[in-house]
Amino acid sequence: MEESMQKKTNRTLVLIALVLSMFMAAIEGTIVATAMPNIVADLGGFRLYSWVFSGFLLMQAITTMIFGKLADLFGRKPIFIIGVSIFLIGSLLCGFATTMTMLVIFRLLQGVGAGAIQPIVTTIVGDMYTVKERAKVQGYLASVWGISSVIGPLLGGIIVQFVEWSWIFWMNIPLGIIGLLGVIRYFHEQVNKEKKAIDYNGAGLFLIGISSLIIVFVQAGTVWAWLDWETISLFSLFIIFMIVFIFQEGKAPSPIMPLFLWRNKLILIANLATFFSGMIILGLSSFLPTYVQGVMGESAIIAGFTLSTLSIGWPISSTIAGHLVLKIGFRKTALLGGCALLIGTFMFFCLTAEKGPIYAGISSFIVGVGMGLSSTTFIVSIQNHVNWNVRGVATSLNMFMRIVGSAVGAALLGGILNLQMRAFIGTESKSLDVSNIDLLLDENRRKSMDTEMLEKIQNGLSFGLDHVFNGLFIIGILAFLIILFFPNVQLEEAEES
Known part of the structure; x- marks a missing residue:
């Protein structure tokens, strides 16, 4: 199938179209944050x-897996067209929103x-x-996310200042x-025309279950307490x-999430590491x-x-x-990524205000290196x-695990921050309140604050965030330990499977 597609498909033009589409979706997160x-x-x-x-x-999160299955x-091509069309309709309507x-x-x-x-x-x-080309091209594709993260805030600021947020x-x-x-003009594929069985029951169960989980992570700890009836009900x-x-997936003829994928050691390890x-x-x-x-x-x-x-x-x-995947293989490349994640999170574990922003920037860069080495290796190997x-x-399952990991990480680490700050305020400084932290993030108000009060608030925030970075290091250790079990699969063996 892949050989026939290569004869008909203009790969260069299709790749350009795909990169533009990926950039469109990737930049949306950072550019909106600037305009909010x-x-x-x-x-x-x-x-x-x-x-x-x-x-x-x-x-x-809840549609990634479903679209992935529909694409299989x-x-x-048809699922890509549907997805981009929905995204464009949503974008058009967002610009016309009045509330x-x-x-x-x-x-x-x-x-x-x-x-x-x-x-x-x-x-x-x-x-x-082909198997040898994928590693390089997926690496180039991953760079779209990095570029959009840098360009997004700048472009958002320019648009808001000189045009309007729409x-x-x-x-x-x-x-x-x-x-x-x-994609419509230059991408061609051969798809089996026989009647397809769609797992509607599985899709419905998945939608409701994952929606409940994500809403818990969004609301709990902020709008709801973790033991409120809303949180417990949705988690249940x-x-x-x-x-x-x-x-349902065990008996469905064409399941949304084939359970045999989880029995594959390579996919299991890659997805667990991606989650962390x-x-x-x-x-x-x-x-x-x-x-x-603030600190x-x-x-x-x-x-x-x-x-x-x-x-x-x-x-x-x-x-x-x-390039490394082709020279040293999947496992060694993934291990290098795991080492970088471990080193980067350890540097955040050691972070203090005295070390300054350059140290924080270097630590962040090393974590980014770990992400690039591991995530590209996981996608290509899968x-x-x-x-x-x-x-x-x-492919969708791996990306779904990252989205869920992000939601869990935000909830877990945010909960640690709030808990530790309340503990600090309760024992160290009765005159403070968590809401005082807002003052630190406003540069003008921070300069006008009493020195003693400023130091107390900074100490409270530092105490809470130190525990967050401790948590990050523990997560980095877990990610590294999981990657140690990543199997040593050869390129030739993977291509034949």
Whole structure:
């Protein structure tokens, strides 16, 4: 099948179209974050602020697996077209939103489309290229995320300052149309025309179960307490529906999530390591800027620099991983990535305010190197290890694990921060409150604060974030230990399987 596709498909033009589509979906997260203050000022509804991001993540998480399976059943091309079309409709409507509620609803629609774009793009690349080419091309594709992380905030600031925030969403439309036309015109695939069995019951159970879990991670610890009835009810709902889902997948003729994938050691180890690396990434993204601004007393620009180095390290090492896989194999490349994650998180374990933002930036860069080496290796090894008819769902499953890991990491590490800060305030400084932390993140108000009060608040935030970074190091250790069990699969063996 892959040989026939290569004769018909213009791989260069299709790859350009795929990169543009991937860039469109990747930049959406960072570019929206920059514009949110202006959006809130225009639309109001600050109480829904977090749902502009969480709603997008929720729908992306619960649709990634489903689109991956549909791509295996009906081919990559139609599912890619559907996904990009939904994303563009959502983008168009987001720009026309007149209330925050409308924006959240349209972001949900965008998230549905995003659930198709990333896994299907990655799967198409896996289909078009040979086993030796995949490693390099997937590395190039991974660099799109790093580039978008650096460009997104800058571009968002320019658009908000010189045009208006609606164009943050509308700029997706020309990119998406070019991507669609490129795939429609130049990508060709052969798909079995026989009648397909769709696991509707499995899809429904999965949607309800994972939605319940993600909502718990979004709401618990902030809107709800972890022991509130809403949290317990939704978590119970998740457990019940996922148990029924597993039974359903065991008997379905064409399951949404084939259970045999979890019995494959390579896929199991890659997915577990990806889950923990997802926790690390969102943990750093959420809390490193707060530490640099609040504890070190640096500006938002400096805080952004310390995080952007991660986005620089990731694409560089992703490209290198493509070459290393061919020279030293999957296992050694993955182990190098695991070592970098371990070293990077250990450096955050040792982080103090005195070490300064350059130390934090170097630590972040090393974590990015670990992510690039490991994530590219995992995707390529999985795609080389499975047949065409499950490549889409296997690729989507790995990406799904990163999304869920990110949600779990944000909830777990955020819970640790709140718990430790309350403990500090309760024992060390009765005059403080958690809400005082807001003062640290406003540069002007911070300068006008009493020196003694400023020091107390910084000590409280530092105490809480030290425990967060301790947690990151423990997660880094777990990721490394799991990668130690990654099997030594050869390129030739993987291609034949």
